[in-house]
Amino acid sequence: MKTNSSICHGCSIGCGLYLVESEEGEKRKVLHRTTSPMNEGKLCRFGTDLHTYYERETMINSVDGKEVKQDEAIKAAKESLKGMKPEELAFIALPGTITNEEIVSFLSLAAEFGCENVSFGFERFFGVVPEEAAYIIEKGLPFSEVDGASKIILFFLDPFVHYPLLARRILKAKKNGAKVIEVSFAKNERGIADETVLVVPTEVERIKEKKELFEDSLIIGELTPYTNPQLLSFMLWLNASTASRLFLLKPFLNSTGAFLLGKDSGRKDLFEILEGVEKGEIKALYLLETDLAGAMLGGEGVAETTSKLDLLIEQNAFRTHFDTAGITICSEPFFMKKGTVVNVEGRVLEIGGESEKGLQIMESIGKGRKYEEVHEEAKKRLGLGDSEINEFEIAVKREERKFEVAEPKIEKEEGGGAGEEYFLWYKTNPFFWNGIRAKNFVEISPVAMKELGLFRGDEVEIAQGEQKERIGFKISDLPQNLVLSEAKLAIKPLQGLLTRVETRRAE
Ligand code: SF4
CATH class of the missing domain: 2.40.40.20 (Barwin-like endoglucanases)
Incomplete structure (x- = not known):
């Protein structure tokens, strides 16, 4: 029986665990890895069941619905991409199960075809925040900062639901004497907060009246592709106008890697890309390890939109909710990958696998580099120098900076037709x-x-x-x-x- 050290891809915490390889006819198992500094051995329900997500139906290599050898699918992808104009192309990868090395390869693949429509799901936020505040979106904080905080504000965040292993850190902080205040529409589960500031759904703006509450606190919120940009500006304003720090959790494991590595590349808002597809301006889409219809709200609508594409290429380990992809290329499941990710604390983590398949698919279409070369480039661009990868260190650190944000307005929710109360x-x-x-x-x-x-x-x-x-x-x-x-x-x-x-x- 082979036991692999691995990482849970369920959220940006990246809890460490062991995956026990199955014997013939048996299922894989998850075991706790107590030495893992991200989660100290504990896992949430998603992590405990992680092995079951690796039992999904695998992707096939296909061209126009016909199963082919991988080389043929890769060749067809290359030829088809060459036939498109750069502005008609888009590349999307939600960074849940992609390594830093794959991100580097993915970006250079897009660049090879002159494409600037690249999205990792969060691009629109960079347009609404001042450049000096971008570090808050890009980088999180080590959990030791949560453990040692004296006042924590949970800003519309229920740790037990959103980021279960964060809840343990908050409980630890409470043990250390921290006061926990939640600002939300309703009390969070399991009474983790000492105080609740209830917000009336139509009056989110009124939190401004309680600005002093945020003084000397660690504000913990969340950033997802669906976060209202006004709410993000609001969090940044609370942060900038009080003596506080802001820590934003993200749903996708390698969000930090994607932010940092994708910084100087062409970036386009995910929703704008989908709009472009809808309008017929974007005609070809390359999806890397991303089940777009499965991950996004209104998945059926997303599937309908992508059915308008002339060309959909999916590179994935597993079958997705789409059945319209013209070209599908089968990669390896996340735990098998050779490569690294950066968790929300700034730890660079090795996935634990040995396969370079996903990376080599892209390199066969693009530049044709070896893993080592791409790995070195990823390390360089992450500012890691020659140091060894070590999960016990916070290698990607953030420095707090001063910035200013105009006092934001939160518009009332749209809609409100008859009966929509x-x-x-x-x-x-x-x-x-x-x-x-x-x-x-x-x-x-x-x-x-x-x-x-x-x-x-x-x-x-x-x-x-x-x-x-x-x-x-x-x-x-x-x-x-x-x-x-x-x-x-x-x-x-x-x-x-x-x-x-x-x-x-x-x-
Ligand atoms: S908290 Fe996140 S990373 Fe940890 S086990 Fe749960 S889903 Fe996985």
């Missing part, structure tokens, strides 16, 4: 981003249950325009007009944390 609030989590529905219900208040005439065993119908979802419900301690979902529903958020929805008893 409820707000849908997504609490994202590792299952959410990996296209897995771990909970098949939404949470509502006891008052809403009464108001909607619901009984045990009923289902609710939640609708926003044409988008509808029918699902079970659970009663929770929530404001009357809030519908909370940890599952990805068919409803896309409009512009912010909340989306106005019609809610009724499903017939």
Whole structure:
């Protein structure tokens, strides 16, 4: 039996674990790695079940739906890309299961074809924040800073749900005497906070009146492709105008690597790329280890949009929610990869595998370099010099800088048509981003249950325009007009944390 040291790709913490290779006919197993400094051996439910995500159906090598040898699929991808104009091309990789080396290779592949439409999912935020504040988006903080904080503000973040291993750090900080305050629409799970500042959904702006609360604190929030840019500006403003630090967690493991390595390349907002596809301006898309329809809200709409492409190339270890890709190229699962990632603390972590397959696919289409050359380039661009990779060190450090941000306004949620008096609030989590529905219900208040005439065993119908979802419900301690979902529903958020929805008893 072979035991590999590996990393969980469920979120940007990158918990260390062991994956025990299966004997003939047996399944892989996950074991705890107590020496891992990111998580000290502990794992959340996603990490404990990690082996099951490696049992999905593998991707095949295909051209126009016909299974081919890998060389043929690579050759077809190269030829097809050559036939496109640079502005008609786009390259997307949500950095959950890609290594730094693959990012370097991916960027040079896009550059080889003169393409500047490259997205790792977060590009639009760089357009709304001052350059001096970009380091907050790019780099996180070591967890020792959480352990040692005296005051922690959880800003619309429920650690037990969003980033489970962060919750342990907050509990540790509390043991060390920290005061934990949550600013949210409803109390977080398991009463982790000492104090709750409840925000009325239509009055997020009013947090400004409590600015002094943020003095001398560590503000912990989240940045995802769906974060309202106004809310990000708001967090930055709170940070800049008080004596505080801001720590933004991200859902994708190698977000920091993607930010730092992609810095000087052509960047384009993910949603703008999809708009370009919709308008017929972007005709070809290369997706690297990204199940776009599985990861994004309104996945069906995304699949419909991409069906308009002349050319969709998917490089992935597993089958995705798309069935329209003209060319599919099979890479290796994440745990088999040779390479590194940077977690949200700034630790450079080795994945633990030996395979260079994913990287070599891109290098065969592009520059044709060897792994070592690309690895050295990644190290150089991350500023690692000649040092050995060591998970016990924070190699990518951030320096706090002073910056100014104009006092932001948070616009009221759009929508609000007849009957839309409820707000849908997504609490994202590792299952959410990996296209897995771990909970098949939404949470509502006891008052809403009464108001909607619901009984045990009923289902609710939640609708926003044409988008509808029918699902079970659970009663929770929530404001009357809030519908909370940890599952990805068919409803896309409009512009912010909340989306106005019609809610009724499903017939
Ligand atoms: S906290 Fe994140 S990285 Fe750690 S086990 Fe859970 S999903 Fe994986």
